[in-house]
Amino acid sequence: MINGFLSRLICCLFALSLLPAFAQGQISPTIDAVFSDISDESPGCSVGAAKDGAWIHKTGYGLANMELNVPLDGSQVHRMASVSKQFTAMAVLLLADEGKIDLDADIRKYLPKLRPYGSKVTINAMLGHVSGMGDYDLIAGSYEGPKATNAISLMSAAGGEFRLGNEDYLTIDEFYEVVAPLPLAQNPNESFRYSNLAYFLLSMLVEEVSGESLREYAERRIFHPLGMDSSFFSDDPVEIVRNRADGYAKTEDGEYITDMTNLFWVGDGGLHTNLDDMLTWDAHFYTPKLGREPAQLLALMNTPNSDHLTDGRVYANGQNIRRSGDDIIFEHSGGWLGTSTYYARVPERRLSLMLMCNDVSLDTSDLAAQALEQLLNIK
Numbered sequence: 001m002i003n004g005f006l007s008r009l010i011c012c013l014f015a016l017s018l019l020p021a022f023a024q025g026q027i028s029p030t031i032d033a034v035f036s037d038i039s040d041e042s043p044g045c046s047v048g049a050a051k052d053g054a055w056i057h058k059t060g061y062g063l064a065n066m067e068l069n070v071p072l073d074g075s076q077v078h079r080m081a082s083v084s085k086q087f088t089a090m091a092v093l094l095l096a097d098e099g100k101i102d103l104d105a106d107i108r109k110y111l112p113k114l115r116p117y118g119s120k121v122t123i124n125a126m127l128g129h130v131s132g133m134g135d136y137d138l139i140a141g142s143y144e145g146p147k148a149t150n151a152i153s154l155m156s157a158a159g160g161e162f163r164l165g166n167e168d169y170l171t172i173d174e175f176y177e178v179v180a181p182l183p184l185a186q187n188p189n190e191s192f193r194y195s196n197l198a199y200f201l202l203s204m205l206v207e208e209v210s211g212e213s214l215r216e217y218a219e220r221r222i223f224h225p226l227g228m229d230s231s232f233f234s235d236d237p238v239e240i241v242r243n244r245a246d247g248y249a250k251t252e253d254g255e256y257i258t259d260m261t262n263l264f265w266v267g268d269g270g271l272h273t274n275l276d277d278m279l280t281w282d283a284h285f286y287t288p289k290l291g292r293e294p295a296q297l298l299a300l301m302n303t304p305n306s307d308h309l310t311d312g313r314v315y316a317n318g319q320n321i322r323r324s325g326d327d328i329i330f331e332h333s334g335g336w337l338g339t340s341t342y343y344a345r346v347p348e349r350r351l352s353l354m355l356m357c358n359d360v361s362l363d364t365s366d367l368a369a370q371a372l373e374q375l376l377n378i379k
Contacts, residue, residue: 128305203267247338
């Protein structure tokens with residue numbers, strides 16, 4: 001009888017061990033097809049798909065470094081651009097969890113350097129992009145768009161207008177001096193208005209209240225406790241980043257050039273991480289570990305900051321939430337010089353997708369949509 005029981009147990013364990021392999025066999029060819037146009041001689045994407053907390057597809061397409069012909073293999077560290085915002089949001093929520101800030105308080109209670117807005121601007125409104133704060137176009141033109149007609153006059157040290165990207169440089173403190181006196185772009189809580197400036201100011205909130213930089217605070221309160229050993233907010237333009245995927249763009253002639261920013265303020269972006277660490281972060285949404293009451297903190301993280309919609313989605317602390325058929329999808333994309341990223345999870349089905357691309361000439365939005373569609377086809 002014991003032998004029979006052991007035989008059945010071994011059979012069951014063997015069958016369970018085949019589940020990830022079956023899922024991988026099911027999904028990998030279809031995801032490979034989505035990225036089939038990426039050449040082995042060009043930059044490309046690190047791509048991971050997970051089910052039930054395990055990889056069912058993890059690989060790289062293209063090169064991490066064109067100069068040295070280093071292939072992307074799924075292990076490289078990428079700059080995450082606006083996917084960083086959910087980590088900034090978690091840092092802010094942890095401060096609230098510690099009783100050090102009130103999410104419904106006016107931001108000027110903690111950052112008195114900001115100009116008087118004439119209206120209450122809450123931390124929660126900043127987290128949800130309903131603060132009325134503007135975006136980079138109030139400072140300078142960038143790859144995201146031209147300078148606004150009502151923008152400030154910020155000059156380059158070399159003469160002419162300041163250029164956001166890889167030409168001119170500001171330290172974090174210098175950028176704070178630029179942003180602090182800016183007026184609101186619209187009234188608070190009027191409508192959803194995406195604001196990188198609000199999330200940068202949230203990084204200054206973390207620094208002012210905790211006495212640590214966002215990089216230091218996130219390492220101590222998020223990355224180290226979760227075991228995300230390859231993750232950090234990069235606030236140093238000259239540091240060595242081991243196993244980094246360099247960024248590239250195409251010229252009008254179709255030739256690749258190095259495309260790396262020299263601007264290293266954080267909060268709105270700046271997170272560097274890899275696929276394995278993102279899988280660890282993903283697992284935290286199912287088995288929360290952070291905060292005094294982890295389940296309550298995670299529930300707050302997933303609660304929309306307002307009822308305002310944008311493209312049919314609500315926003316919850318660095319996460320867009322939308323419905324696709326019967327599925328609720330939490331997602332966010334990111335883009336800056338040399339990087340284009342996407343992270344989505346489908347909680348009810350324990351499915352997740354991560355894209356980290358180092359070629360900004362790729363249509364990452366289309367690639368992400370195609371890959372997510374294939375992932376959602378898993379039965």
